[in-house]
Amino acid sequence: MIKIGIAGFGKIGQVRANQIANDTRAKLVAIYDLKKPKHLNEKIKFCSSFESLLELDLDAIFVCAYNNVLADYTVKALNSGLHVFCEKPPARTTTELKEVMLAEKESGKTLKYGFNHRYHYSVMEAKKIIDSGVMGKLLWLRGVYGKAGSIDYNKNWRNYKNYSGGGILIDQGIHMLDLMRYFSKQKFTKINSFVTTSYWDIEAEDNAFAIMQSEEKVTATLHSSATQWSHKFLLEMCFEEGYINLDGILSNTRSYAPEKLIIGRREFEDITFAMGKPKETTTYFENDDSWRLEVEEFLDAIEGVGIIANGTSQDAYDTLRLVENIYENSGF
Structure with a gap:
């Protein structure tokens, strides 16, 4: 039985707890949070500090x-000899993350980062198609990830740089950047951005616009927004x-749904019927097992009996460095 502790028992911490409870190999032993939850299972120990959590018999x-x-x-x-699953972003800066990577190397323990978008079925299916080579060379990517905002959006801790390291880009746009890197296998070295x-x-940004290009001339554009006024997820790849096209993505609220994978084939031959309106196939996905699948990979x-295929520290570093580059190029 893998004995687990959770540091931070907010919305995401509780999601992780539910997934741990559903896996017969693992057991949630204790949690640490600033305040004790009102309805915490009496079998789960509550710790009033992170240090006291580390002192328990955990794996x-x-x-x-x-x-x-x-x-x-x-x-x-x-450094305490524990395996770690950490949510995104991996840190506020790559300088902080370098210290983590050094500790990871010295400890020999498993470290995984929670970029759960990679585990959505539409994303996994798109990845298979791209890697098969049937679509040919990737030319460009265009991504939009927008939030509707809320009446108290400006009061959210994620908008205070001391806590978050940035605004909507490092909070939500980082997922889109990770997918762009994942699909394209490119290192984007030329960047123009407005943040x-x-x-x-708020003191952080509510919109980030970026145009990025790799040495292989693959170009990607990103718009990460907290003023979309509707929830929107769209990644187009030509x-x-x-x-x-990945249009929509499932979440607990289903506010970004439906989740669709759209595939279109280039057609030049039949000008009368195909020009500008090629045949498309659309697949809808109704289940989101991303939270379960990434926890299973961590436990494996x-x-x-398995490796960390997604969410390695190098993945996390490369994506966070791209976030930093966008901030730096914008002068924000």
């Missing part, structure tokens, strides 16, 4: 806390032989 820690302590907690857990606060009275790696 692994899930770090689901504020961004400003993610790196610190991860380093301390690794702005357009509407909300290849030599057609295009693949701990048991030595």
